[in-house]
Amino acid sequence: MTTDVFLTRTGAFLPFAPVGNDEIEDVLGRIGGKASRARRLILRSNGIVSRHYAIDRATGELAMTNAQLAAEAIRALGDDIGAVDCLAVGTSLPDQLMPGHAVMVHGELGWPRLEAVSCAGICLAGTAAFKHAWLSVRAGDAQRAVASGSELASAVMRAPNFEAEVEHKLQALEDRPELAFEKDFLRWMLSDGAGAVLLETAPRGPLSLRVDWVELSSAAHALPVCMYAGADMTDDGTLRGWASVPADDRARQSTFAVKQDVRLLNDNIVRATLAEPLVELMGRRALKSDDIDWFLPHLSSRYFAEPVRQCLEAVGLPIPQERWFSNLKSKGNTGSASPYIMLDELFRSGRIQKGHKLLMFVPESGRFSSGFIFMEAV
Secondary structure (H helix, E strand, O other), X not given: OXXXXXEEEEEEEOOOOOEEHHHHHHXXXXXXXXXXXXXXXXXXXXXXXXXXXXXXXXOOOEOOOHHHHHHHHHHOOOOOOOOOOEEEEEOOOOOOOOOOHHHHHXXXXXXXXXXXEEEOOOOOHHXXXXXXXXXXXXXXXXXXXXXXXXXXXXXXXXXXXXXXXXXXXXXXXXXXXXXOHHHHHHHOOEOOEEEEEEEEOOOOOOOOEEEXXXXXXXXXXXXXXXXXXXXXXXXXXXXXXXXXXXXXXXXXXXXXXXXXXXXXXXXXXXXXXXXXXXXXXXXXXXXXXXXXXXXXXXXXXXXXXXXXXXXXXXXXXXOOHHHEOXXXXXXXXXXXXXXXXXXXXXXXXXXXXXXXXXXXXXXXXXXXXXXXXXXXXX
């Protein structure tokens, strides 16, 4: 027997003051002392105006860990949330390989003994954590569960991480001092932040969202790797993990940098993560446009807004733009934290009314996975 699950609180944390487009290289640093040639083009396309980094501007060093970011977002849920039975957290870049991210967050919080579950991945890691927390409450294993997504992208985006590669490839890069586009591209796309939600067996307060269903799916059976870190792509298109890369080569090749095949992304992201799974969902869940008062798409870039709109129309689920909600422009792309940060702003805005139904869409380009969350305001 299952029980209804209610999202009763949201929280978010964005470190330090927002960073404008003209300030990014002052914060992240210039690779090889040279300004990026790609920066202005990418920023013009992605539509992000400000974002946050957990970097001390005076020293250029990280001022917080990923676990600390997550803990701050969870504390934003309030001190009166009650005992929590399950803590599920997701991130693409934990502070360490071992132990898991969840136990580090638990340690930061100092809460009593509970179930702590780490979800790995990229943008979908936070949504996977959400599903685990939701299922725990739904199955009766937990009365209250907290789910979180957090990212410390700046840990691998700062210029010093790339200096060894620039030095190693100095001759080849003489006429092109910036990194290969697949690496430089993401320095202007990703930023830091964390978000969290509280899930319970009953609604509370003036607004709660009943979580009706959460769907995750992967297209890895049909498509190769598109976005990755801690690995290098070989000439034959296979991924070579960091453990197989000689230690001296990891720095020279920026093995731990986040990389993306932009052409593969553009050719497949909307079809593989939205059109194909959504058509199946529409049939199985009887999903219709009239059922959606708020559409919350995790957009890595404004560039994808129009293709997403066209896709929704093509599959028979047109959603007018006035029903969309995104804070990409002001909060940036924080990966697995983005859906939480977006939901937190809308949840606290007073714009959600009783009976409103929300559809969240979270794509991930790692190997083309997607997540959908459907909720109703009560």
